[in-house]
Amino acid sequence: MEKKITPRLITAILSAGMLSFLGILDETATTVTFPILIKEFRITTDQVQWVNTLVLLVIATIVPISSQISLRFSTKRIFIAGMLFFLFGLIIDVFTPRFDLLLVGRAFQGIGTGIGLPLMYNIILARVPKDHLGFMMGIGTMITAAAVALGPVFGGIVTDLLNWRWIFIVSIFLAAIGICTGGWSITQINKLQRVRFKYKQWLAIAVSLVLLMLGFTNVANHHFLSYQVLGFLGLGIVCLILWLKISWNDQAALISPRLFKNSSFSIQLLCYCFAKISTLALGFIFPIYVQTVNHGSVSLAGWIMLPGAIVDALMAALAGKLLDKKGACLPIMMGVIASLAGTVMMSFFGTHLSNFAIIFLYALYYGGYGMCFSSLMTSGLTSLPASEHSQGNAIYNTLQQFSGAIGTALAGTLMAISQSNRQLELQQTTAIGARWTFYVLTLLIIFNLILTLLFVSPNKIKH
Template sequence: MTKKVTPKLVMAILSAGMLSFLGILDETATTVTFPTLIKEFSITTDQVQWVNTLVLLVIATIVPISSQISLRFATKKIFIAGIVFFMLGLVIDIFTPRFDLLLVGRAFQGIGTGIGLPLMYNIILAKVPKDKLGFMMGIGTMITAAAVALGPVFGGIVTALLTWRWIFIISIFLAVISTFTGSYSITQLNKLQQVKFKYGQWLAIAVSLVLLMLGFTSIAKNHFWSFQVAGCLAIGLVSLGIWLKLAWHDHHALISPQLFLNLRFSMQLICYCFAKIATLALGFIFPIYVQTVNHGSVSLAGWIMLPGAICDALMAAAAGKILDKKGARLPIMVGIIASLAGVTMMTVWGIHLSNLAIILLYALYYGGYGMCFSSLMTSGLTSLPAKDHAQGNAIFNTLQQFSGALGTALAGTLIAISQNNHQLLRQQTTAIGARWTFIVLLGLIVLNLIIAIVFVPRPKTIHQN
């Protein structure tokens, strides 16, 4: 049967894309509301970061089983399940009087996004003809990029004019529309199979990710050798070891650990994760910095984030063209150097950043990130044999979400530790915590530059893998 890009197919792509769009939109929109949530629920900075960290962590635990879900269940049922979980989370978020229930709602949103996130690209890959594939994949990327760009502005304006709960009220109307259009347009993508779920492997991965994150985020309020920190980290590492044992000799493993033996793949994956950690950490810091340190409004905090998101989208598009002509090394190196320059200046001026400086430095950093991020994934995957690309893609997607959660947690933890110094004003301790985070991120990006110099292949070697 000849593949065609029909209006119904476009509707199916946009309907599935709406779920990932709303998931990212709500994530970036709520970031600018953190100072408001801290006051309303009487919580600390390290607690409020869980509003987004939890979503990313839940997505990271769902992504590894997405391929098995798509083989076992009908495509339309997967879409409806994603919508139901997401909308249940929205309803809880809209009406909750308590912070812990807000987190429950966000967890349900994470489940919905984790189910729906791969669906849009699966529809594109299965239904779009090859000569239109690049264009439609670009449309899919633009949907998520638009959510990143619009989220902070949307969240700032809605919170300033109404309340933060309207972020979720508006999202629920858009989700209802997507439910009707998706139910009509989404068709089956593959033949269903009675695949056996790898419950043991999935549980080991999920427990490891959750406990490692809990241990890391507990450092702000507990000493290292407490059970909350060292205990969680130790059990998380043991769970990781159990996954290695279960998956090592399984030829149909959820995620094959043997792929990590490919150093070129592994090192570029590390660069990819470090870049995501830095980006989510900065996305957490600057809305708080603008409101707490510079005494700006919540809407101003949203607008200040917009130029950086636009630079990210533009540079990502440019990087794709450069990669096609020159290979991945050039956009990766240029992107890392630009990001390094931005974070270096953030570190130098860390406790005295004006709003204009934040706009310019965030745009410089984010433009560099846009240049290198997708190129690292492309280059990393081409370091693997074609038969391992699906497994490699699952690894990148899982660790992207976990790295994002880790970046948010890193910034929230360091700022919270600094804010424990009650001898200084809150705006001073917030600025100091932000600078500590800039220093850590600077170290990560320096490592990225070193790794990229050694392990990112030159153009003449790219097609030999």
């Protein structure tokens, strides 16, 4: 069947994207409500972080089985199941009188997001003609990337005008629309097969990801040699080795580790992870910087992130066009250089960033991120045979969540270490912790630039 872009296909992509958009939107929107949740539920800062950490953990364990789910169940059934899980979680979140039930609701949202997150990209890869693939992948990335930066604005406005529960009420309304449009537009993208579920492989990789993420998120609050950090990290590595041993010789592995033998795929995946680490770290730092160092309001902290979201969306679409015409290297190089320029200036002015400087530098960084992020994913996936796109997509989406957790943990750890200096005021230690974070992110992006120069092909992607 000839591939072509139709209104129904665009609706299907947007409907599938709605699920991942809402998952990310709610995650970033709830961040600005943490002080309110602490007071309302009488919990600590360490406890309230689980509102988002738990979602990342659940998504990280669900996404690896997405390739097998897509073979066993129809595309439309997968979409509806993801939406129903997500809706059920939203309903719990709206009515919960207790914090532990809020976490249950967020876990169900994580299941829905984990099911739906790879679906949009699978539809794009299966249905979009290759000469438009870069542009549509850019649109897909734009949908999820916009949610990251729009979330704080959305959460701040809704919480100020109404209350935090309305974040989830609005999401219920949008999810209902998504179910209706997706039910009409989404069609089957692959032939169904009676595959045997790989329980051992899934458990090994799921437990490994959970333990590694727990170890990284505990770095801010525990000594590195403690069982909460080194213990979890060590056990996570053991489980990862076990997954490699179980999966390596399996020709029909849940996620084949042999994909990592493809150097083009692996290097671009690594660059993709570094970009995500940097972005989530900055998304964590700047709202705190605006409120603590510059004494801005919660709503202002959210609004300051908005220009970056707009530039990111525009650059993601432009990057797709450039990739289709010139190949992946040009948009990736342009994006990495722009992001590097942003973090270098952040490092230089780190302790004296005005709100206007944050708007400009975050937009500069985020515009570069928009240029390179979707291009790294498109180029990395197209370096694999078409039969391995689904597994490659699952790897990208799994490590995207994992990298986000690392980025948040990195920024939180550096900030906590700096703020532990009681001889200086909180405003000063927060600015110093932010500058330390900018230094580390600059090093990561320099590494990305070197890898891009060495390993990303300057040639146009073959159609």
